Amino acid sequence: MESICYFRKDGVYMGASLKQFQKMYFIFYFTIATFWAFAVPYLNSLEISNTKIGVIISLMIFAGVIGQFITGYLCDIKNTIKKIFIVYMILLCCSVALFFQSQNITYIIILISIIGFFQSSVMALGDSWVLESSSEIKENFGSIRALGSAGWGIAAVFVGKVIDKTGWHSLYIIYIICTVVLFFTLLNMQDAKGKSNGVNPLEPITSREIKELFFNKQYIQLLVIFFLLFSALQAVGMFSQIIINNYGGTKFQVGLYLFVAAFSEIPILFLAKLLRVRYKLSQLLIFSSFALTFRMILVAFSSNISLIIALGSFQIVTFSIIVFISKYLIDEISPAKLKTMSQMIAMAVYMGLSGIFSTTLSGWLADVIGIKNMLIFQGVLCFFAFLLSLRYHMYYYPKAKITHLQS
Numbered sequence: 001m002e003s004i005c006y007f008r009k010d011g012v013y014m015g016a017s018l019k020q021f022q023k024m025y026f027i028f029y030f031t032i033a034t035f036w037a038f039a040v041p042y043l044n045s046l047e048i049s050n051t052k053i054g055v056i057i058s059l060m061i062f063a064g065v066i067g068q069f070i071t072g073y074l075c076d077i078k079n080t081i082k083k084i085f086i087v088y089m090i091l092l093c094c095s096v097a098l099f100f101q102s103q104n105i106t107y108i109i110i111l112i113s114i115i116g117f118f119q120s121s122v123m124a125l126g127d128s129w130v131l132e133s134s135s136e137i138k139e140n141f142g143s144i145r146a147l148g149s150a151g152w153g154i155a156a157v158f159v160g161k162v163i164d165k166t167g168w169h170s171l172y173i174i175y176i177i178c179t180v181v182l183f184f185t186l187l188n189m190q191d192a193k194g195k196s197n198g199v200n201p202l203e204p205i206t207s208r209e210i211k212e213l214f215f216n217k218q219y220i221q222l223l224v225i226f227f228l229l230f231s232a233l234q235a236v237g238m239f240s241q242i243i244i245n246n247y248g249g250t251k252f253q254v255g256l257y258l259f260v261a262a263f264s265e266i267p268i269l270f271l272a273k274l275l276r277v278r279y280k281l282s283q284l285l286i287f288s289s290f291a292l293t294f295r296m297i298l299v300a301f302s303s304n305i306s307l308i309i310a311l312g313s314f315q316i317v318t319f320s321i322i323v324f325i326s327k328y329l330i331d332e333i334s335p336a337k338l339k340t341m342s343q344m345i346a347m348a349v350y351m352g353l354s355g356i357f358s359t360t361l362s363g364w365l366a367d368v369i370g371i372k373n374m375l376i377f378q379g380v381l382c383f384f385a386f387l388l389s390l391r392y393h394m395y396y397y398p399k400a401k402i403t404h405l406q407s
Helices: 015-036 039-045 050-078 082-099 105-131 135-139 141-166 170-186 207-214 217-246 251-270 272-278 281-300 305-316 319-331 336-368 371-396
Strands: none
Touching (some): 015 082, 015 135, 015 141, 015 170, 050 105, 050 336, 082 170, 105 319, 135 141, 141 170, 141 251, 141 319, 207 217, 207 336, 217 251, 217 281, 217 305, 217 336, 251 272, 251 305, 251 319, 281 305, 281 319, 281 371, 305 319, 319 336
C-alpha cells in the first residue's frame, strides 16, 4: 500500500510515520481480533447461557471502563503513551494466554476482568496516539484505522479456520506471536506526548480543569449519543455471531461474518478525510445513526446464515462512520492538557459503560423475549440517538458553537 508523503513546516519527512502507524494498526488489530472476535463463541462452546455470557462480557467491559479512567489520567500526568502501551500489551498477552487454557468459570471471570482492563485501555491509547501526533497524522486517522479493520478482518477468517482445524488452544499461540511482532514494530515509533504537543509536562493538571471537562454540556451530549449507538453496535455484533451458531454455523462462518464486517469498514475509513471536508461531522452523525437504526431492524428479521453474513456489510455506513467522527467530535472540544483523558473517558462511557448496558440487558432480554425482540428494542434506542443527533446539529453546528474548554 502506498504511503502518503508529508512534510512538516520544519522540513521533516512525515511519510514514514504514517506508514509506521498503518503497519502498527494492522498488526495490533490482528492481535486484538484473535481474542475479542472469538471470546463469545468460545464461551458459547462451553455451553454457557446467553445471560451468563452477557454478565461475563459485562465484567470485562466494566474492568475496561476502570482501566480507561486510570490509564487516561496516568498518560496525561506522566506525559507518555508509548511506554504505557507497551507494558499493557505484555500484561494483556499473558492474560489471554491463560484465558484460552481455562474452562473453569471462576478463572474465566478473573482472567476476563484482567483482559478487559488492559485491552480497552490499549485500544483507546492507540487512537489517542494517532490523534495527539502531528496534524498530518491526525488528519489521516481514517486511513490508519482502515488498516486496523483490514487486520481484524483477515484475523477473523484466518483464526476461525485455524480453530475449526486445531481447536481453541491454538488461539493463545497466535496471540503471543502477534504480540512479539507488534512489540518490535513499536520500538522505533515516536511517542505522541512530550514537548512537541505544546503542553508543559511539568505543569500539573488541576481538579478545576477536570471538573470543567465533566460539566461541559457539549461533551456530555456527545457521550449520550455515542453511548446509545455503540450499545446497539455491540449488541448486533455479539448476537449476529450467536444467531449464526444457533443456525448451525461453523467457526469459519463466524469468522466470515467478521471478515465481511471488517472489510466493509475500509472504504469509508480511507475516505474519512474527504468526508470531513465535504460534510459537517454532525451531518455524518445523523446519517450513520439512522443507518444503524435500519440495520438493527434488518438483522432482527433475518432468517438464515447467509443473510446475517451479508448484513455485516452495513458496517460501511454505521461503525466505520461512527468510529472516526466520535474521535474528531471529542477532540475538537477537548483542552490540550486533557486530550488523552478526554478520549479515554469518552471511550469508557460510549464503548465501556454502553457495553455493560448492552451485553447485560441484551443477554437477559434475549433469554426472556427472544433475540429478535431484543434487537428491535436496540433499534428503538438507535432512533432516539438519531433524534439527539438532529438536535446536536441544529444547536451547535449552524452557529459554529463548539465549546472549547480552557486548559
